[in-house]
Amino acid sequence: MFKANIDIFNAHILIVDDQRTNVDLLEQMLEAEGYKHVSSTTNPFAVVDLHNTNEYDLILLDLKMPGMDGFQVMEELRKNNSDIYVPILVITAQPSQKLEAFEAGAKDFISKPFDLMEAKVRIYNMLEVRLLYKQLEQYSRSMESWAMHDALTGLPNRRLFVDRLTLAMAHAHRKKCTTTVIYLDLDGFKLINDSFGHDVGDMLLKIVADRLVAAVRKEDTVARFGGDEFVLVLWELDSPDGVSMLVSKVLMTLSEPYFINGRTIRISACAGVSIYPDHSEDMETLIKKADIALYESKRIGKNGFSIAVDSLS
Ligand SMILES: Nc1nc2c(ncn2[C@@H]2O[C@H](COP(=O)(O)OP(=O)(O)OP(=O)(O)O)[C@@H](O)[C@H]2O)c(=O)[nH]1
Known part of the structure; x- marks a missing residue:
């Protein structure tokens, strides 16, 4: 108050x-x-x-x-x-x-x-x-x-993410280019909390946030949706190859060891990708498709990513 x-x-x-x-x-x-x-x-x-x-x-x-x-x-x-x-x-x-x-x-x-x-x-x-x-x-x-921000990491939260994605999509529409959404979720994060405590889990999430911000361009957005879920908005990636390369780079960065309180901790992440306008021109659908692609990649195994399919399934 x-x-x-x-x-x-x-x-x-x-x-x-x-x-x-x-x-x-x-x-x-x-x-x-x-x-x-x-x-x-x-x-x-x-x-x-x-x-x-x-x-x-x-x-x-x-x-x-x-x-x-x-x-x-x-x-x-x-x-x-x-x-x-x-x-x-x-x-x-x-x-x-x-x-x-x-x-x-x-x-x-x-x-x-x-x-x-x-x-x-x-x-x-x-x-x-x-x-x-x-x-x-x-x-x-x-x-x-x-x-508009997540209290733990200081990253944009879902509300601000929606604003940023709206802006990026409008820009892509005008410039006839793409906007990419990457939905990320850490693999086995619960085990980190259970093994080392919630404080260590918090510190790891903050380092994850820093690494993600460092991995993308200044105009891109890295948001935290809560728990171990992070969602990225990337402006103007020109080819599917470019997207794959970038997601691989992001996953590799996240799988580097974390040094927290004298411990070395390893963790990986999975990602789902959707691209405007290829997968949808509607924001909610675009986010949903990235989320579905994430689940698909989780189903396949750890430390991987999937790209959305054309129709929602
Ligand atoms: N330290 C910490 N933990 C959190 C926070 N928010 C959520 N969690 C925990 O994050 C964990 C997420 O668990 P899951 O969604 O099962 O994720 P996971 O263990 O990575 O499982 P998979 O995604 O299936 O690999 C839960 O144990 C939550 O309690 C937070 O702000 N800080």
């Missing part, structure tokens, strides 16, 4: 005011409050670059400045920022400008001359909302990644 853990005083704050005395006053106040990252500029033209580099959590922006006023700065910030939320608190001596400032994107305001107590509270409140929002965003990104 999401649990907020924010340190408001670690926030990055920029003060923008052409009057050095105002800048100094705000800077001193914020530093006395305990804010650790406060910087300032008296040059409104520098704000966009500064924000792009430092991604401030809060910009205290004077509205009335020569050359470029606060409204123009806000407009430039909005134009140059992919983040729709620009954290601006305007500083104004003219109450009549407040509404206009809100319409231009300001989130709150501080009146001049400063009421320091009020300024402190407004800054704190705005930072609280900003940092909570940022943390929630990070959390939802990590949840998204978690939902």
Whole structure:
């Protein structure tokens, strides 16, 4: 469950005011409050670059400045920022400008001359909302990644695999080339767990994942469907010979010895292969055919592979 853990005083704050005395006053106040990252500029033209580099959590922006006023700065910030939320608190001596400032994107305001107590509270409140929002965003990104990856190996899981295969098939359709699906299952993996323990089994699965990733190209996908089942999506293999050579290479890599906790462990794998569009143009059928081919190769014996047949059987 999401649990907020924010340190408001670690926030990055920029003060923008052409009057050095105002800048100094705000800077001193914020530093006395305990804010650790406060910087300032008296040059409104520098704000966009500064924000792009430092991604401030809060910009205290004077509205009335020569050359470029606060409204123009806000407009430039909005134009140059992919983040729709620009954290601006305007500083104004003219109450009549407040509404206009809100319409231009300001989130709150501080009146001049400063009421320091009020300024402190407004800054704190705005930072609280900003940092909570940022943390929630990070959390939802990590949840998204978690939902798409296998926790043990970090490989894509079945959901992400389906996305990647969809993409590879669309590419193959456009380029009139192939996409290959390789369904892999280790031989006698249960015995590894039973003989050496689940932890050793886990370590072996992680090494298997690393070897598979190393054996294919960067654009290919190696996914784990759970247990000792791994499924690969390969882009643009040009001939059945190429496929056979690659699967043989993968199986050979997996049958190399594994050195885990001072032990040397050997294991092999079987594979089933299906090719888009030769065996099917439908994704589910393509995966099913690779799975059936895998069972066929398991039936024949260890450390081998079968290629799908044209019709589902
Ligand atoms: N260490 C470990 N074991 C797992 C994990 N997930 C599933 N397993 C085990 O993997 C084993 C898979 O067993 P089987 O599907 O019978 O595979 P196998 O022993 O390789 O049998 P064949 O495929 O017929 O050769 C089971 O013992 C599961 O408990 C995991 O994340 N870590």
